[in-house]
Amino acid sequence: MIVRMSKVEIVGTKGRLMETLTLLRERGVFQIEPEIEELAEGGYWGRVRALAPDEKALSERLFFQDLRDRIEELLSYLPKVDVRRGYLEPLSVIDIFPPLVEKHLAACRERHLAKESRLKELAEFGGYSDLLGALEPLLEGVDRETGLELVGVTIRAPELVGRLRELAEQITEGRFQMETARSENGTVVGLIATEKGFADTIRSALQAEQVPEMTFPAGFAELPFAQKAAALRAQFAEVAEQVAVLEGELEGFARRWLPMYRRVREWLEERLALLQVTASVFETEMCFFCHGWVPSAEAAALRQVLAERFGGEVHLAVKKILERDLERVPVALKNPAYFRPFELFARLLPLPSYTSYDPTPFLGIFFPLFFGMILGDIGYGVLLLLAALILIRLCRARTLVSDGAKILGVSALYCILFGILFGECFGDLGHRLFGLQPLCFERSAAIVPMIYFTLSVGVMHVCLGLLIGAFSALKRRLRGEAMFRLLSLVIVLCAVVLLVGVIAPLPWQVNRPLLATVLVAAPLLVLAKGLLAPLELLKIFGNIISYVRIMAIGLTSVLLAQVANRLGGMTGDIVAGILVAGLLHAFNLLLGVFAPTVHSLRLHYVEFFGKFLEFGGRRFEPLEKGPK
Numbered sequence: 001m002i003v004r005m006s007k008v009e010i011v012g013t014k015g016r017l018m019e020t021l022t023l024l025r026e027r028g029v030f031q032i033e034p035e036i037e038e039l040a041e042g043g044y045w046g047r048v049r050a051l052a053p054d055e056k057a058l059s060e061r062l063f064f065q066d067l068r069d070r071i072e073e074l075l076s077y078l079p080k081v082d083v084r085r086g087y088l089e090p091l092s093v094i095d096i097f098p099p100l101v102e103k104h105l106a107a108c109r110e111r112h113l114a115k116e117s118r119l120k121e122l123a124e125f126g127g128y129s130d131l132l133g134a135l136e137p138l139l140e141g142v143d144r145e146t147g148l149e150l151v152g153v154t155i156r157a158p159e160l161v162g163r164l165r166e167l168a169e170q171i172t173e174g175r176f177q178m179e180t181a182r183s184e185n186g187t188v189v190g191l192i193a194t195e196k197g198f199a200d201t202i203r204s205a206l207q208a209e210q211v212p213e214m215t216f217p218a219g220f221a222e223l224p225f226a227q228k229a230a231a232l233r234a235q236f237a238e239v240a241e242q243v244a245v246l247e248g249e250l251e252g253f254a255r256r257w258l259p260m261y262r263r264v265r266e267w268l269e270e271r272l273a274l275l276q277v278t279a280s281v282f283e284t285e286m287c288f289f290c291h292g293w294v295p296s297a298e299a300a301a302l303r304q305v306l307a308e309r310f311g312g313e314v315h316l317a318v319k320k321i322l323e324r325d326l327e328r329v330p331v332a333l334k335n336p337a338y339f340r341p342f343e344l345f346a347r348l349l350p351l352p353s354y355t356s357y358d359p360t361p362f363l364g365i366f367f368p369l370f371f372g373m374i375l376g377d378i379g380y381g382v383l384l385l386l387a388a389l390i391l392i393r394l395c396r397a398r399t400l401v402s403d404g405a406k407i408l409g410v411s412a413l414y415c416i417l418f419g420i421l422f423g424e425c426f427g428d429l430g431h432r433l434f435g436l437q438p439l440c441f442e443r444s445a446a447i448v449p450m451i452y453f454t455l456s457v458g459v460m461h462v463c464l465g466l467l468i469g470a471f472s473a474l475k476r477r478l479r480g481e482a483m484f485r486l487l488s489l490v491i492v493l494c495a496v497v498l499l500v501g502v503i504a505p506l507p508w509q510v511n512r513p514l515l516a517t518v519l520v521a522a523p524l525l526v527l528a529k530g531l532l533a534p535l536e537l538l539k540i541f542g543n544i545i546s547y548v549r550i551m552a553i554g555l556t557s558v559l560l561a562q563v564a565n566r567l568g569g570m571t572g573d574i575v576a577g578i579l580v581a582g583l584l585h586a587f588n589l590l591l592g593v594f595a596p597t598v599h600s601l602r603l604h605y606v607e608f609f610g611k612f613l614e615f616g617g618r619r620f621e622p623l624e625k626g627p628k
Contacts, residue, residue: 002358003332003620004296007321010306011289012314017051017281020288020306020314021274021623028624029302031330032292034280051281051288061275067097068268071261074105077112078254079247086263097264108253115246118239125236149199152214153206155180155188160211164190167205172198189214270625277623291319293330293620329354331617339364341403345601349609351617355476357468359609366461366608367600368407372414373457374554374596376443377561378436379426380589381415384408408593426585427561443551444558450551458547459496461603462540463489465611472612483528485611487521488540494518495541543607550603553595560588 008030012020024030090097155161161180168176176194183189192202206213281290294302303316321329331351333343335358342364349359375381388409395401419425423438430436441449466489473482494514501511525533561584568581 001334001361002352002354002356003334005293005321005329005332005354005620006296006299007291007319007325007329008294008299008302009289009291009317009319010314011287011317012306012310014283014286014288016310016313017278017288018274019310021277021281022270023305023309025270025274025623025625027298027302027305028622029298030292030294031620031622032277032280032290033328048282048284048289051278051283057275057278061272064268064272064275067094067101068265068272070098070101070105071265071268074101074108075258075261075265077108077250078258079251081251081254081258083255083258083262086259086261088260088263090264090267101261104253104257108250111246111250115243115250118243118246121239122236122243125232125239149194149196151192151194151199151202151206153190153192153211154214155190155211158188160209161188161190163209164192164206164211167209168192168194168202171201171205176202295332295620326355327353327616328618330620332620333358333360335360335364341406342367344400344403344407345604348601349605349613350615351619353614353617356472356614356617357612359604359613362608363604366604368411368414370457370550370600370603371411371596372416372418373454373550374599375411375415375557375592376418376422376554377424377426377557377592378416378419378430379424379585380592381412381417381419383589384412384415384593388412411596422558424558424561427558427565429561429565432565443555444562447551447555450555451548454547454550455544457550458544458607459492461547461608462544462611463492465608466492466540469612472614480528484525484533484536487525487528488537491518491521491525491537492540492544494521543610546607547603549599553599557588557592557595560591561585564588 010020010024010030153164155164165178168178172194176192176198178190178192180188180190194202203213281288283289299316299318306314306316331354333346335343339360342360345363345367346358346360352358372381388405391405392402392409395405421438421440422443423431423436424443425431425434425436428444443450466485470482470485470489473479473485494517498511498514498518522534525537529536564581564584567584568577571577571580
């Protein structure tokens with residue numbers, strides 16, 4: 001339902017402005033209106049003006065913004081830790097915060113930059129960790145006191161290993177040892193041990209073969225190769241320890257000061273939001289006033305609270321909503337518990353205008369009905385109901401999933417109901433095993449009756465849309481539109497009765513008035529809507545025919561279920577039959593959730609809502625505190 005709104009004016013002494021705005025934010029029911037046309041039309045300009053911030057207010061806003069930005073920077077340096085909530089009231093001690101924030105900001109910035117620098121070093125060392133992991137086992141087999149020269153290489157392709165051995169063999173005449181290993185990232189590394197006199201020649205040969213020698217950070221260049229790995233490991237551990245110390249210091253600072261700074265930031269944001277709202281407030285020499293919107297059910301309570309809190313210095317008056325205000329009235333939706341989950345589908349549409357209708361109740365009534373008519377199977381309905389109950393239990397905190405599960409649960413109940421009427425349980429399995437018989441008709445053998453049934457549903461649904469559209473147009477004083485919808489409704493009903501007469505012939509005394517009504521109403525349609533009226537009327541008949549999709553999609557589901565049962569029976573094996581039939585039924589059930597949802601929504605969005613729903617509403621956004 002669209003919440004009824006009241007247009008209100010709040011007037012008070014100027015000294016109570018910030019307290020009043022604070023109260024309005026706490027109540028969260030007042031949306032301020034930044035433009036007031038009555039002022040210009042009433043010639044009040046000159047005596048009434050927009051509230052202009054004085055020098056004190058401007059300096060206060062700059063002070064708050066600067067302090068908020070510094071605290072934001074400080075908090076960005078701190079780790080996210082669970083701390084208690086702060087309850088400090090900053091107003092009385094706000095002057096001590098700038099120097100305190102500056103001191104803490106400098107200290108935390110220094111630690112943060114130091115930590116970032118150490119983390120960068122760790123990242124650089126990390127690039128060597130994989131290679132070191134592969135090389136260290138090779139170094140364990142090398143006697144470091146022999147004076148041999150060690151050359152580490154990174155080999156881009158494993159087939160080069162043989163070529164390197166040949167080169168080393170030629171250069172050293174067999175006086176070398178070469179070992180290779182594969183690092184964790186897949187790179188092949190090699191370690192060549194030889195006499196010092198051959199080392200430079202080997203390095204030159206490696207460069208000629210474009211095999212890079214393993215490089216280490218500049219600070220390790222002078223160390224022998226065998227000591228580089230150990231030194232690199234030690235340096236890595238030392239830097240990691242420094243990072244841990246810096247993180248510990250920042251975490252300790254956060255645990256001590258984070259509650260206070262979060263509370264101050266929250267207070268500053270509230271204060272800045274209030275100062276921003278003052279741009280929509282007007283003033284005279286003595287008082288302030290502002291216009292806005294309040295849910296009608298809250299207006300009296302808000303008036304009483306203002307009177308009690310400020311001792312009569314602030315008043316609320318309810319103003320008459322003029323016709324020109326209707327497009328500006330904000331829209332809020334509020335529905336009973338059953339319909340509330342269906343707002344999930346209503347939110348897919350633009351917001352309805354204030355003078356239109358909330359689509360949620362219509363979705364709550366007709367969506368599960370159409371879903372059940374399409375799927376209509378006891379077995380599928382029970383499975384969907386179980387899935388919905390599990391999702392509701394597991395996802396209580398996730399509103400979106402929980403609402404979707406509730407819609408699925410209601411739709412599953414309708415699915416079971418129509419399954420009983422159609423006599424279907426996993427297709428014809430219920431009939432085969434338990435002799436289940438349809439109470440209404442069997443869909444797979446009654447295609448023509450199903451077409452008549454779905455067309456009847458379409459006539460009812462579209463005619464309801466036309467009737468609501470006619471009332472809506474009358475409410476908005478659009479007489480031509482209202483006349484067109486009423487005449488269309490009359491012609492559709494007459495045409496339906498005449499078509500029924502084709503199946504079961506009616507006496508001429510009945511047909512003649514119906515034909516006369518259609519002949520009279522048709523020209524009036526053109527007068528009401530113009531030359532395009534006949535095309536609009538044909539479109540309405542096309543909308544009704546669209547409801548045949550309920551039969552077509554449902555019949556597809558029935559036939560697929562029967563195919564699953566027959567294929568399962570044709571296997572000649574219980575296990576294989578259950579497996580084949582189960583897979584096909586699972587696929588059918590998946591389609592049975594997707595297709596009815598899409599087509600039921602389409603029947604609402606296009607065929608039904610197009611008859612009466614007016615979009616373009618303005619969302620109700622009251623002054624309220626931000627999330628904690």
